[in-house]
Amino acid sequence: xxxxxxxxxxxxxxxxxxxxxxxxxxxxxxxxxxxxxxxxxxxxxxxxxxxxxxxxxxxxxxxxxxxxxxxxxxxxxxxxxxxxxxxxxxxxxxxxxxxxxxxxxxxxxxxxxxxxxxxxxxxxxxxxxxxxxxxxxxxxxxxxxxxxxxxxxxxxxxxxxxxxxxxxxxxxxxxxxxxxxxxxxxxxxxxxxxxxxxxxxxxxxxxxxxxxxxxxxxxxxxxxxxxxxxxxxxxxxxxxxxxxxxxxxxxxxxxxxxxxxxx
Amino acid sequence: xxxxxxxxxxxxxxxxxxxxxxxxxxxxxxxxxxxxxxxxxxxxxxxxxxxxxxxxxxxxxxxxxxxxxxxxxxxxxxxxxxxxxxxxxxxxxxxxxxxxxxxxxxxxxxxxxxxxxxxxxxxxxxxxxxxxxxxxxxxxxxxxxxxxxxxxxxxxxxxxxxxxxxxxxxxxxxxxxxxxxxxxxxxxxxxxxxxxxxxxxxxxxxxxxxxxxxxxxxxxxxxxxxxxxxxxxxxxxxxxxxxxxxxxxxxxxxxxxxxxxxxxxxxxxxxxxxxxxxxxxxxxx
Numbered sequence: 001x002x003x004x005x006x007x008x009x010x011x012x013x014x015x016x017x018x019x020x021x022x023x024x025x026x027x028x029x030x031x032x033x034x035x036x037x038x039x040x041x042x043x044x045x046x047x048x049x050x051x052x053x054x055x056x057x058x059x060x061x062x063x064x065x066x067x068x069x070x071x072x073x074x075x076x077x078x079x080x081x082x083x084x085x086x087x088x089x090x091x092x093x094x095x096x097x098x099x100x101x102x103x104x105x106x107x108x109x110x111x112x113x114x115x116x117x118x119x120x121x122x123x124x125x126x127x128x129x130x131x132x133x134x135x136x137x138x139x140x141x142x143x144x145x146x147x148x149x150x151x152x153x154x155x156x157x158x159x160x161x162x163x164x165x166x167x168x169x170x171x172x173x174x175x176x177x178x179x180x181x182x183x184x185x186x187x188x189x190x191x192x193x194x195x196x197x198x199x200x201x202x203x204x205x206x207x208x209x210x211x212x213x214x215x216x217x218x219x220x221x222x223x224x225x226x227x228x229x230x231x232x233x234x235x236x237x238x239x240x241x242x243x244x245x246x247x248x249x250x251x252x253x254x255x256x257x258x259x260x261x262x263x
Numbered sequence: 264x265x266x267x268x269x270x271x272x273x274x275x276x277x278x279x280x281x282x283x284x285x286x287x288x289x290x291x292x293x294x295x296x297x298x299x300x301x302x303x304x305x306x307x308x309x310x311x312x313x314x315x316x317x318x319x320x321x322x323x324x325x326x327x328x329x330x331x332x333x334x335x336x337x338x339x340x341x342x343x344x345x346x347x348x349x350x351x352x353x354x355x356x357x358x359x360x361x362x363x364x365x366x367x368x369x370x371x372x373x374x375x376x377x378x379x380x381x382x383x384x385x386x387x388x389x390x391x392x393x394x395x396x397x398x399x400x401x402x403x404x405x406x407x408x409x410x411x412x413x414x415x416x417x418x419x420x421x422x423x424x425x426x427x428x429x430x431x432x433x434x435x436x437x438x439x440x441x442x443x444x445x446x447x448x449x450x451x452x453x454x455x456x457x458x459x460x461x462x463x464x465x466x467x468x469x470x471x472x473x474x475x476x477x478x479x480x481x482x483x484x485x486x487x488x489x490x491x492x493x494x495x496x497x498x499x500x501x502x503x504x505x506x507x508x509x510x511x512x513x514x515x516x517x518x519x520x521x522x523x524x525x526x527x528x529x530x531x532x533x534x535x536x537x538x539x540x541x542x543x544x545x546x547x548x
């Protein structure tokens with residue numbers, strides 16, 4: 001049950017996309033995300049879809065892996081589409097059946113919204129699929145660094161993210177173990193009404209939180225024992241540096257954004 | 264036959280390697296069996312198939328002659344076969360010791376009166392004072408006490424077979440001895456069958472009537488402790504050591520002294536060595 005969570009999964013491949021500088025990848029992703037909200041036409045979406053397909057093929061990942069990231073949000077996508085379909089008014093009436101009425105405006109807005117969400121999700125999951133968590137947080141730290149002047153703890157935020165990502169599998173494993181232990185005492189996590197099921201999570205969640213706190217405590221102690229005191233004066237073994245292909249990627253993506261906004 | 268495993272294979276996903284490879288195992292009522300094997304040999308996976316937490320990929324598990332899937336509900340199997348996981352104190356969650364131990368019995372749908380009786384009895388089994396501790400929070404207890412509360416939580420369901428996965432790991436020597444004695448007592452006085460998992464031979468040696476040695480998903484050796492310890496070399500090869508006392512005897516034997524190697528209480532070993540030493544000196548004089 002807990003095994004199909006692919007949140008923030010990274011798949012190592014040797015590809016152009018994997019080798020790009022993480023800062024550039026984050027910035028390009030932001031650029032495209034913003035761009036996606038300005039698309040107003042069918043052709044724009046088609047071009048944006050083409051862009052994402054190009055990136056997928058360049059990343060040497062199978063499109064199935066990327067599509068898998070859409071599964072958890074499928075409900076939201078369908079929900080948005082249905083709401084727009086029936087409740088957005090305007091344009092010609094396409095279908096009328098009792099009190100239900102579908103108008104062309106609703107049809108197109110719903111469709112565009114659904115496509116937009118799908119493109120957004122596949123784009124962002126492409127970012128995490130091709131960038132290791134360490135690179136990702138490193139890149140974020142660099143990008144956030146200028147804001148330190150205004151009191152933003154960039155290094156600390158990045159460190160928190162690294163640690164959180166690092167402990168996802170550990171906590172999943174722990175949850176599995178506790179679940180089994182409670183099942184051995186006759187706990188039932190799978191049947192009953194929704195209230196019963198929510199209540200049955202207490203024997204799982206209490207020990208899980210306790211162990212998370214225990215781990216956090218141990219980790220903090222271990223970090224202090226190794227003289228960790230935040231980002232002040234820290235140097236790195238691997239400095240990030242932008243090279244030609246990074247700027248080319250930016251140019252390529254920016255022209256795409258321009259193109260699909262205009263369309 | 265209380266528990267019977269017939270040619271059990273297990274793997275987490277199709278395509279992966281099997282973790283259990285053809286396990287055949289029988290446990291009679293009232294037995295004290297020790298399951299020994301190095302880390303990753305499949306011990307913990309094996310015991311989870313016995314109470315139905317894991318269903319074998321191939322093969323069958325019988326409890327009291329009935330295949331595990333043919334019981335009306337998994338909870339009945341889990342009542343018969345109590346499983347105490349490694350570091351069981353990590354699964355405590357209730358506000359009071361009483362409530363935590365009562366969790367299992369409650370899931371069995373017993374009456375409040377019966378639950379209270381069984382909780383009291385389970386606490387007595389693990390030597391916890393009912394009146395003093397029942398209203399205390401389990402999180403405020405000492406490590407050894409927490410573990411006993413967790414074990415009581417399984418005992419309160421009145422299992423006929425108690426499986427303990429590394430129950431004495433992380434306890435100090437006194438806590439270890441006390442807990443081992445108590446498990447022995449449960450087996451001898453209360454007639455509860457025990458399956459005891461450990462990666463250390465000496466924990467299990469003296470108390471178990473039968474020893475199972477697991478290696479790479481298979482039961483490699485099976486027999487009385489005497490028979491197993493006689494195979495020092497093959498145990499050594501799979502990363503297990505015989506208890507220090509037996510190692511001493513074995514080393515002596517290697518040096519040409521004709522001592523027995525099939526004894527394991529410290530008194531017996533002392534007697535054996537002394538006898539030999541005396542005999543050795545007398546023959547010289």
